[in-house]
Amino acid sequence: MTLGVMAEVQNTCSQRRVLTEEELLKLSRQNSLLVSSFNAEKLEREAKRNWDLFYKRNSINFFKDRHWTVREFDELLGNGIQGQHLRLLEIGCGVGNFIFPLFEDGGNFYVYACDISPRAVEYVKLNSKYDEDRMTAFQADATTDDIVKHVPSCSLDIVTLIFVLSSIHPEKHRKVLENAFTVLKPEGVMLFRDYGLYDMAQLRFKPGQKISENFYARQDGTRAYYFDREDFVTLVKSVGFSVISCEYVFRRTTNIKEGLDVRRVFLQAKLSRAK
Structure with missing residues (x-):
C-alpha cells in the first residue's frame, strides 16, 4: 500500500474477532461505571x-443511501413472480436510505416501511420519490404489536432488519423477531445486518456509557447493541427461523500516513421462515 492511500479489506468469518490486550483493557474499564x-x-x-x-437535528442528511444492500443480498434483485411485485417490509426505515435506492436499483417490490420516529416517517412521505402505489410508510414501535396491525400475517416475501435491532433493548429483540x-x-x-461484537465503536465507549453486556448509551440518548453470532443464532432459532447464513463481516481500513487503523465488525444473516 502506498503511504497516505486509504486501503480497505473486507472478509467474512463465523468466528468472533480476537482482541489485543489493550482492547481487552478498554472493555474492562467500561465496567468501572455503568449507566x-x-x-x-x-x-x-x-x-x-x-x-x-435525532431526525430533528439531522434531517435527511445523516445516513448515506444504502446502494450496497443489493450487492450483499441478491434477494433484493428479485423481479417478482409472473410480473407481480414481491412484498417487503423494512423495519426501521429512517428517512428512506434503503427503500428509495432499492427502487433506483431496479427492485420490483411493494414496500411497507416503518420507523419508531414519526418525524422520520414524515420525511419518507415528503420525499419526491414516495409512491403510494408502491409503498406504505407508517410509524410503529417494533417492540409492540404495531407492525402486525398494519401488515397482514404470512403476507411478505422479505423483511429487512438493517442496523435497527442494535438500537433496541436486548430484552425486546425477541418480540421484534417474532x-x-x-x-x-x-x-x-429475513435479511439482517447490524453491529458485531468487538466492533471499533464498541471499544470506544467510555465508563458511564455501558448499560449492560454489549449494550451502550450514546451521548444523544440513542443506544447501540453489539451482536455475538452464537447468541443471535440461538435466539432466531428459538423464534422459529431457519438460518441460511450468519457470519461476521470484518472490514479494516488503514492509512499509514494518517496513522489510521479502523476495524469494523458487522453481523450479517439470511434467515427463512419454514413452511
Whole structure:
C-alpha cells in the first residue's frame, strides 16, 4: 500500500474477532461505571422521543443511501413472480436510505416501511420519490404489536432488519423477531445486518456509557447493541427461523500516513421462515 492511500479489506468469518490486550483493557474499564438503572429506564421510556430528536437535528442528511444492500443480498434483485411485485417490509426505515435506492436499483417490490420516529416517517412521505402505489410508510414501535396491525400475517416475501435491532433493548429483540416471523410467508426471508461484537465503536465507549453486556448509551440518548453470532443464532432459532447464513463481516481500513487503523465488525444473516 502506498503511504497516505486509504486501503480497505473486507472478509467474512463465523468466528468472533480476537482482541489485543489493550482492547481487552478498554472493555474492562467500561465496567468501572455503568449507566444507572434510573437512567437506563429513562432511555428506554424515551426511545421514541430520542430518535425523533435525532431526525430533528439531522434531517435527511445523516445516513448515506444504502446502494450496497443489493450487492450483499441478491434477494433484493428479485423481479417478482409472473410480473407481480414481491412484498417487503423494512423495519426501521429512517428517512428512506434503503427503500428509495432499492427502487433506483431496479427492485420490483411493494414496500411497507416503518420507523419508531414519526418525524422520520414524515420525511419518507415528503420525499419526491414516495409512491403510494408502491409503498406504505407508517410509524410503529417494533417492540409492540404495531407492525402486525398494519401488515397482514404470512403476507411478505422479505423483511429487512438493517442496523435497527442494535438500537433496541436486548430484552425486546425477541418480540421484534417474532413480529418479523409473523408477517413473513412460509419460505419468506429475513435479511439482517447490524453491529458485531468487538466492533471499533464498541471499544470506544467510555465508563458511564455501558448499560449492560454489549449494550451502550450514546451521548444523544440513542443506544447501540453489539451482536455475538452464537447468541443471535440461538435466539432466531428459538423464534422459529431457519438460518441460511450468519457470519461476521470484518472490514479494516488503514492509512499509514494518517496513522489510521479502523476495524469494523458487522453481523450479517439470511434467515427463512419454514413452511
